[in-house]
Amino acid sequence: MDKIVDIVRAIGEPTRLRILVLLARGELAAGEMSTVLNQSQPRVSRHLKLLAEADLLERRPEGAWVFFRLKTDGREGRIIRTILDEVPKDDLVLVRDLERLAQVRAQREEVARAYFETAADEWHALRRLHQPEALVEARLVEAVTGQHFGLHIDLGSGTGRMIELFAPQARRAEGVDSSRKMLALARARLDDTGSGQASVRQADILALPYDDDCADLVTIHQVLHYLPEPQAAIKEAARILKPGGTLLIADFAPHTYEELRQAHAHRRLGFPDQEVTNWCEQFGLVVEAVEHIAPDAGQSGLAVTVWKAELPLSQPASVIQERLESRIIS
Structure with missing residues (x-):
């Protein structure tokens, strides 16, 4: 019971719930989430730390970046899926988040595409x-x-x-x-x-x-x-x-x-x-x-x-x- 309470307490905050919704769409770096959430990176990093401590995220440092991925297996994964299934898809805050996420991904893909076009020769x-x-x-x-x-x-x-x-x-x-x-x-x-x-x-x-x-x-x-x-x-x-x-x-x-x-x-x-x-x-x-x-x-x-x-x-x-x-x- 204590573990379940810890998990629910970690999720029970608007920004942290928004983070889970974003990571359900795929892996993101901390800086990318800061851009999507329109919040400072130290603030976003604090939320990510709490979610990781509750074993809801997989954290992967890589060079100067840190990537995060949603936990999908075990009790944590089941609880996350149950909660996310109840999140209204037409919530205006989440709709704006997903729009900004699409922009971040488009910019990321454009950087890669521009590099390939330049470097092909x-x-x-x-x-x-x-x-x-x-x-x-x-x-x-x-x-x-x-x-x-x-x-x-x-x-x-x-x-x-x-x-x-x-x-x-x-x-x-x-x-x-x-x-x-x-x-x-x-x-x-x-x-x-x-x-x-x-x-x-x-x-x-x-x-x-x-x-x-x-x-x-x-x-x-x-x-x-x-x-x-x-x-x-x-x-x-x-x-x-x-x-x-x-x-x-x-x-x-x-x-x-x-x-x-x-x-x-x-x-x-x-x-x-x-x-x-x-x-x-x-x-x-x-x-x-x-x-x-x-x-x-x-x-x-x-x-x-x-x-x-x-x-x-x-x-x-x-x-x-x-x-x-x-x-x-x-």
Whole structure:
């Protein structure tokens, strides 16, 4: 009883209830919530501290930023859902909050889009600066040595390098990206390599234009750190994978290069192994291997982690039901 009273007491304040409504829409940084709520950051931070102490939020410091995510499991998650279900959707304060939230998200996406359009011509040079690229690519290929795929889908395809890399193993390949300039560069690259069974298309990787269970291989290469909700991309990858299909993810290990956020629109400064593994397992995937790739001694660059996951041929009924429900909700 004491725990329930503590939870209800933490929620029982207008600003804190508004915060829960906002976080029900996805992860936000403290500064973003300050903008949406039109309150000072110290005041918002105090409310966030009280909610976190009641175990209602997951708090994730990252460089100079702190991100918050709503607790969704356990008693806390059930109480939050029950209360939020009773919140009137036409409340004027909340309507204004959600309007400002949409503006914050639009600004965030515009910054990322402007960066991609500006950086497209320098994409390969940027990636070489950030990581041991050739070694990462070799590890990705080794992870599926001897396998052949009917359809390979690359999420956030950039200039099409992943399509080119797996072309010998894929009968057909499609890349998805939101940047028209990137797509133009990818098409030029694929034309030069003669990959006649490969194509790219403009689409949102969080709402893919593909049917369920259609892909044999999905790759997500250096994309997750740009996304405000990276787990949503993994959810979509799991949705489109065939049973027995493979998901390959390559992204930065945790680091402290804050300038990448400011200069290159990185939303996340790398990912712990278990965080990505948990997301994969949440959507019915089995992580078979996790490998760390660091620059050689004396060389610059950031460490990269490669995750290999598969969608089992047969899954427990509970997992199948969860996947179905997640598709209906989305």
